[in-house]
Amino acid sequence: MLREQFPGLQQTVHGKPLVYLDNAATAQRPQRVLDAIMDYYLHHNANIHRGVHSLSESATALYEQARQSLARLLNAPSDKNLIFVRGCTEGVNLVAQTFVRSRIQAGDEILISHLEHHSNIVPWQILCEQTGAVLKVIPMNDQGELQLDQLDQLLTEKTRFMSVVHVSNALGTINPVKKMIAMAHDKGVPVLVDGAQAMPHLPVDVQDLDCDFYTVSGHKMYGPTGSGVLFGKAEHLEAMPPYHGGGEMISKVTFESTVYNAVPAKFEAGTPHIAGGIGLGAAAEFMMETGMSQIADRDQQLRIYAEQALSEVPGLKMVGTAVEKSPVFSFNIDGIHAHDIGTIIDHCGVAIRTGHHCTMPIFQYFGLAGSCRASLAFYNTEQEVDVLVESLLKAKAMFE
Amino acid sequence: MSDLNKLYKKTVLEHNRNPRNYGVPESWTHHSEGLNAVCGDLVHVYLTISEDCLQAVHYAGESCAISMASASLMTEFSTGMSVETWQKKFKLFKQLMDKNNDLQEIGGLGEINTLSTVKKFPSRIKSATLCWYAMAAAIDGIPNATTEN
Numbered sequence: 001m002l003r004e005q006f007p008g009l010q011q012t013v014h015g016k017p018l019v020y021l022d023n024a025a026t027a028q029r030p031q032r033v034l035d036a037i038m039d040y041y042l043h044h045n046a047n048i049h050r051g052v053h054s055l056s057e058s059a060t061a062l063y064e065q066a067r068q069s070l071a072r073l074l075n076a077p078s079d080k081n082l083i084f085v086r087g088c089t090e091g092v093n094l095v096a097q098t099f100v101r102s103r104i105q106a107g108d109e110i111l112i113s114h115l116e117h118h119s120n121i122v123p124w125q126i127l128c129e130q131t132g133a134v135l136k137v138i139p140m141n142d143q144g145e146l147q148l149d150q151l152d153q154l155l156t157e158k159t160r161f162m163s164v165v166h167v168s169n170a171l172g173t174i175n176p177v178k179k180m181i182a183m184a185h186d187k188g189v190p191v192l193v194d195g196a197q198a199m200p201h202l203p204v205d206v207q208d209l210d211c212d213f214y215t216v217s218g219h220k221m222y223g224p225t226g227s228g229v230l231f232g233k234a235e236h237l238e239a240m241p242p243y244h245g246g247g248e249m250i251s252k253v254t255f256e257s258t259v260y261n262a263v264p265a266k267f268e269a270g271t272p273h274i275a276g277g278i279g280l281g282a283a284a285e286f287m288m289e290t291g292m293s294q295i296a297d298r299d300q301q302l303r304i305y306a307e308q309a310l311s312e313v314p315g316l317k318m319v320g321t322a323v324e325k326s327p328v329f330s331f332n333i334d335g336i337h338a339h340d341i342g343t344i345i346d347h348c349g350v351a352i353r354t355g356h357h358c359t360m361p362i363f364q365y366f367g368l369a370g371s372c373r374a375s376l377a378f379y380n381t382e383q384e385v386d387v388l389v390e391s392l393l394k395a396k397a398m399f400e
Numbered sequence: 401m402s403d404l405n406k407l408y409k410k411t412v413l414e415h416n417r418n419p420r421n422y423g424v425p426e427s428w429t430h431h432s433e434g435l436n437a438v439c440g441d442l443v444h445v446y447l448t449i450s451e452d453c454l455q456a457v458h459y460a461g462e463s464c465a466i467s468m469a470s471a472s473l474m475t476e477f478s479t480g481m482s483v484e485t486w487q488k489k490f491k492l493f494k495q496l497m498d499k500n501n502d503l504q505e506i507g508g509l510g511e512i513n514t515l516s517t518v519k520k521f522p523s524r525i526k527s528a529t530l531c532w533y534a535m536a537a538a539i540d541g542i543p544n545a546t547t548e549n
Contacts, residue, residue: 337464369440
């Protein structure tokens, strides 16, 4: 049983079995990820890429094996296409400040979508402030789907870059990114895809998508916090200036000049989160062994079950009803504020997120301050969805 | 009674359902907006102060039950009080809501003491205190307040 491999799920909260439905905020980790982290600290603890002693060599080997595991998970052409980062936030900032900044000037346009997490909005606003570039937004409709009929005209001769989310963290909408990338490429526009919420749920093939960059966050995909990778096409990574300066990203330093190291080391200044990278590699192996299509199928079973179950809660209004959705449910209940619901159902053992989920523009569109968000993972069960529904009915009863 | 039931006790639910002094009044002399942007709690406090007395206290906004009930209780508690007295009571309220102590009630706060249960829910304390800080800001002529920092 897969669920039993996640020790974090085997606990009680307020004396009730934990029903963990906050996976879009962060997932739980399987034992093998925890073991990989512990194994590094217990048996291989050394810095990487710089020692000649045995521990340093074994730590380096584990770290680079993790990069290879992630390359296989994403179907990257080579592990050299992958840069270890702290998460998607760093992945987006890295691309903004290196690849895009070096090819943009005042009046140029950067295109994002209305469904973005703040982490795929603010780095572009900072870049626009620095360069005089203009941020454009692909609009969405009342279902929380992007209005792709407007994409073609938004991709203008001034557009220098497009950065879009694969799966919305707030609404669960799955965007047709392959089609969007093809449309952007037709206009010569390179594309970054924020895969934070896609990787835990969907098979991702960066070669099939033909994206220029793709970034994932470790802790959303059952790995450690503070870990993640950025995929980039080789020609881009070669041409891009470095992001941070420091150790490891150089091959020769004098006071007069520095020769940068080869890709991907050029982008990995300083001692990285070694245990995090190794743990993330273990998460990638876990996902491949479980099977990404099995994970995706199970997610969709749960989505269909939960959609039906939640629709039977009187007064519940779903926010975001896209046809293509991952098992993320944003909702409000008439007469009860989301924070009150969050506090009350916590006492039934149910963990959900309440608020704006770092996507304020989405809630501005709907005229809402925020919502309750139940986000499921493949290890959740139909029984847990039933507990969620019962707990919501209890919250309603308290307020009646 | 469980902590949860203590938190959402009758007084809080009743004030949430039937908020006192709710809505934007026709006139006021002092106003401040309390906003906890991360939570999404928003409360406007409108005061009519004359001769150093809180003649009228109103509030409006959209927030959770804890925040709404706290504001409703605050308006009833404060109306008719001198500004100086209110500021002393505000100091007591801050002591009551300080999570570093176990105080459940403080003399002179009356029904406001019902809010002390919120201390068992640390992430919700800022909801209960927002309107009070907004009112203190309004008295001081400061247009905005938050309890998220």
